[in-house]
Amino acid sequence: MRVEYDGVKFYSDFDMSLSYNFDKARKILEQFEKDIKYTNVNQIIELYNIYKIFTSKSIKAEYTQPYNIKVKQLIPVVARYFRGISDTSFLKQYHVVSVIYIDDFWELFDKFKVYENVSSGTFKTLINDPETTLYNILKYKDITRYYDTILAECMRKSDQTAEIIIEKFLEKKTQISETNCYIPPSLKPAEFEAILDKYIDSEYPHIGMLQLLASSQSSAECPISDKLRLKAKRAAETYLQERVANGVGISYGIGVMFRDSDQLISMEVSKSNQYQLTYDASWIRNNQDYPTLLNNFVYLFEYTDLHFRCTFPSVRSQLGIFEKTLGVKGIKEYEIGTAFRISDMKSSIEMKGYTAFISGFNIHIEDIYKWFFTEYLKDEFGVHGFIFNPPSYEQSFLEKCRNLPSEMDGILKQYNLFVQYGSIDRELLEMSSNPVTFDTLPSMINNKYVYANSAEIEREQFLLFSDQSMLHYLPNIKRSFKNFFEVLSSCEVKISDYPEWEINDIRWLEKRGTIHIDTSGMLHSIDSRVRLLQDLYDHDVVCPTYYRDKAEIEKLVLTGDLRYGNTLFSIPEQNYLNFMLNKSEYSNGKDLRNRYIHSTYPIDVHQQEQDYMCLLKIMAVIIIKINEELCLKYPVN
Structure with missing residues (x-):
């Protein structure tokens, strides 16, 4: 057990303890003399922290100026002590370092090249101790290179290695964990798979690490096989199922109902976080014209706000402080929180309930979408040439999921041609094999x-x-x-x-x-x-x-x-669409377009139905955005 030492500690220029530690440091600095012989390594490290505080940009110069001479004397004292650490004294010195100064010890060990005085054998004794945190050492390139072979040998066996690999190559750096670390050159990427596989089988793998492994993409720096990702996915699912069975966690749910009501929309919330949304069935029953049925996505279900911004994307301001800072997030991960999950659940179940309700009047959402492109655009704006052949109502969800993304791409290409040339040349469209990306689709409105x-x-x-x-x-x-x-x-x-x-x-x-x-x-x-x-x-x-x-x-x-x-979709909308339809932008992307085109879709029919509801939602948003463009470009009195 490490010794306790209530010393001065510098955390960062913006840490709220800076003022408190400045007052402590000032009192020590007043007693400081450069010729004092220090025998306690913690006192030396404390002097280094005092130096950091008094040179911090957050401390006004008027407060530090009286101490400038003494502050300049601190580093030579610290350097003299650390350069005096020898191979025989190293382990003794390290084991008496207070826990609050461990990171500073390694910073000074690197800064003053103490590793040149410590043999490989002595260093090996330290790193093979399970109590030694390898990450603190690997933050320093020169130390890692100097002890390359023995560090690599240690990491092949250590239980810490897998999480170090995941944090370095797969995890998104945050303000809290932004320090990079270095892998010993002798530990090759080809060895990572076995280390990660062992970690999945370990007694207490971190659920966040498992989920990140399952959703991450392979790279030359960190190869991950599909088999390993599947193993991590199953391990994470088992972990969560066991927690739910034991009553651990928070649940929430959303229900949608269409029935005659005095209110167009009403909501009830139970104590168990269950939301029940009720929509007035008589409104839909009495307004079965296609324009109104489409407008319901804006004014009833609020798929967009009144500025026609899609409400589906994850927005940074909606994330809670713990969602922003805690947990394990991938380097290419689309960041989502509870607000996004609830919104996604709500809009999907609204689409499912809405399509089922209007089918009772022999109206199918696919027919409404087709009417928009083939009749409405022609009659309302004189825009000709759009072709849209959606899946039929009778097809299976699998067939629908295969068909709709292709038609969606076709619509976006046709829109792109219309914006560029003012018309849709079908032969030109058929000659084009270049994919259209969401960030390159132009807007007809300047400074949109x-x-x-x-x-x-x-x-x-x-x-x-x-x-x-x-x-x-x-x-x-x-x-x-x-x-x-x-x-x-x-x-x-x-x-x-x-x-x-x-x-x-x-x-x-x-x-x-x-x-x-x-x-x-x-x-x-x-x-x-x-x-x-x-x-x-x-x-x-x-x-x-x-x-x-x-x-x-x-x-x-x-x-x-x-x-x-000046694009059709805003950047938040582009990011959301890439998250839902592709995997190239985000490691945790739903990949709804490619998984059905390349036959890597789920065989669960219920999941196929959920995917189709998501595709229908996206198609509704595309229609709303194109309609907005034309309404703004060709306003009708």
Whole structure:
């Protein structure tokens, strides 16, 4: 068991403990003399942490200036001690290092090349101890290269190796775990499969690691066979089934019902997180014309909002703090959370219920889609040449899933030709073999979308709307707020209500033109700017077409804080479509297009039905987006 040492610790320039540790460090520095003979390695490492604190950009120079001479003397003292560590004293020194200083020990071991004084035999004794965390060592390239052979030998046997491989090659780096690590050159990628296979069979594999293995793609750096991915998938499923059987976890569900009601839409929520949505059946029964049945996807089911942004994509602002920071996420993973899962479940069951309900009137959704392309576009806009042959109602779900993605691609190619040439030349279409990607499909509307384009605009949004911004915490007001914007909107607050260390952020927002501070110190939001930033924060994209006053947008584009985009689908929509239809962009993609085209589909009919509902949803969104383009391009009085 390691010794306890209540020492000064530097975590980062932005850590909330920085002020506390600065006060502790200042007292120690006042007693520091460069000629003191230190015998405790923890005291030496503490001096190194004091040096980091006093050279931090987050500490004002006026506070550190009186100590500049002593601060400059710290590193020579630390260097002298570490360079004095020998082969015989190394293990003794390491084992008395406090747990809070382990990472610093290896940083200094590398910085002052202590490895040149420690033999391979001694180092081997240390790394073969199960209590030694290999990751702390592998963060340093020179140490890893110096002890290449014995580190590789150790990692072939160690229980830590599999997770190190997964974290390095498969896991997405976050602010919490952004440090890279190095694999000994002698440990070859061809050896990884056996190490990972052993990990899956181990007694306590991490569920997140198993899921990541199952969804990751093979690469030259980290080859993963399909057999290994399947084994990881089955192990993860078994783990989750056992937890559910033991009552561990949170469940939620959604039900959809069509029945006569006084309300067009109503919802009931049970204590067990079960949502029951009820839609007025009489509305649909009395409005069976195809335009209204299509409009229901917008105004009844809300597949898009009133700016015609699809509501399906995962949006960063919808992720909770634990969803953003905890768990294991893949390098190419489409990041989703509970809000996305509930929305996806809701829209899919709405499609299933809706198609079943209208089939009772002998109306099939596939026929409505065909009518849109072959009749509506011609009659409403004079647009000719679109051909769409959807699957028939009688076909199996397997046949439908094979047919619809192909027709979907055809529609997007036809749309692309229409935008480029103003008409659809069928012979030209038939000659084209180039795939159309979602990010290259153009819009007919200039400056259709607006996106964030600077770190400053991201910071503004964070300070205003994130629940992780400390500006919404007011110790003198006995009320909780969701974010700083809610503070400004719901109560009178002065700049003097905030501690000194938060005033810099408030002054910065004032300088940016986001808030105004009057002569009494009262804070006020600049509504036009804040509304725009909230729209951007909530959706990751803004649609200028639907803004009456575009002055704020144009101003922020000129300053480089925002940028325009001119595509059929917004970037969040492109990402969602790639996640659902392909596997090239995201390792956890549903791959609905390729799995049916290449006959790697699931044989479970229920899963095929679910996949078809997803494809029908996507087709509905494509229709809505194309219709929006034409309505904006050719407005009707």
